Amino acid sequence: ETGVTQSPTHLIKTRGQQVTLRCSSQSGHNTVSWYQQALGQGPQFIFQYYREEENGRGNFPPRFSGLQFPNYSSELNVNALELDDSALYLCASSLGGGAPDTQYFGPGTRLTVL
Amino acid sequence: RKEVEQDPGPFNVPEGATVAFNCTYSNSASQSFFWYRQDCRKEPKLLMSVYSSGNEDGRFTAQLNRASQYISLLIRDSKLSDSATYLCVVTRGGSYIPTFGRGTSLIVHP
Numbered sequence: 063e064t065g066v067t068q069s070p071t072h073l074i075k076t077r078g079q080q081v082t083l084r085c086s087s088q089s090g091h092n093t094v095s096w097y098q099q100a101l102g103q104g105p106q107f108i109f110q111y112y113r114e115e116e117n118g119r120g121n122f123p124p125r126f127s128g129l130q131f132p133n134y135s136s137e138l139n140v141n142a143l144e145l146d147d148s149a150l151y152l153c154a155s156s157l158g159g160g161a162p163d164t165q166y167f168g169p170g171t172r173l174t175v176l
Numbered sequence: 177r178k179e180v181e182q183d184p185g186p187f188n189v190p191e192g193a194t195v196a197f198n199c200t201y202s203n204s205a206s207q208s209f210f211w212y213r214q215d216c217r218k219e220p221k222l223l224m225s226v227y228s229s230g231n232e233d234g235r236f237t238a239q240l241n242r243a244s245q246y247i248s249l250l251i252r253d254s255k256l257s258d259s260a261t262y263l264c265v266v267t268r269g270g271s272y273i274p275t276f277g278r279g280t281s282l283i284v285h286p
Contacts, residue, residue, distance in 0.1 A: 064219075097276075102184070102278065103278050103279075104180075104263050104276030104277050104278045104279050105220065105263075105276045106276070107273050107274060107275070110272075110273070118271070118272070118273050120273065152219055152220070159272050160272050161208070161267070161272045162208065162210050162212075162222070162265050162267060162272070162274045163208075163210055163222055163225050165222075167219035167220055167221070168219060169218070169219050170219055
């Protein structure tokens with residue numbers, strides 16, 4: 063167990079809807095990174111939050127947005143869902159910036175867009 | 177060309193076999209390198225970092241070849257429990273933003 067939790071576990075939405083995914087980081091970790099993993103692919107970096115500020119963003123459109131709260135938990139919001147948004151969404155928490163060897167992943171939220 | 181490329185496999189090997197995976201990266205400014213393991217329908221977990229001098233952790237050996245821009249992972253004496261997808265991860269210089277390969281699937285059979 064990494065101590066990183068995500069909710070919900072599974073979600074089904076339809077095209078055009080909006081979705082919010084949640085991540086609770088490991089105790090003491092102040093950095094959360096979000097990834098999208100399509101079937102048969104590796105995780106793709108969406109963005110990272112460090113102490114409530116966005117600290118880096120991957121090649122994702124603005125309809126992917128996020129938030130980090132004072133307790134360092136985080137949300138990923140996706141507007142105007144498209145079929146290609148169907149994927150496993152992973153968050154990873156770390157301390158101070160999030161180098162890959164310091165990150166602990168949560169179990170993910172599997173999103174299906176119909 | 178993708179920034180990080182891996183042969184998706186699957187590599188199907190018997191228990192006790194030695195198997196090697198390669199991963200190539202396109203950005204010569206890449207600075208840090210890692211191997212992750214991901215079990216079916218689970219989250220990725222760090223297997224090992226890859227250092228310039230090469231490093232070993234039990235049955236696992238990782239090597240980096242900067243001149244040819246690839247990293248490798250060697251697994252000796254394969255166990256059934258090694259069956260998983262192995263993800264290569266690269267970060268660019270001055271950034272912690274990781275780029276993952278698509279992963280190489282390993283199936284170890286009795």
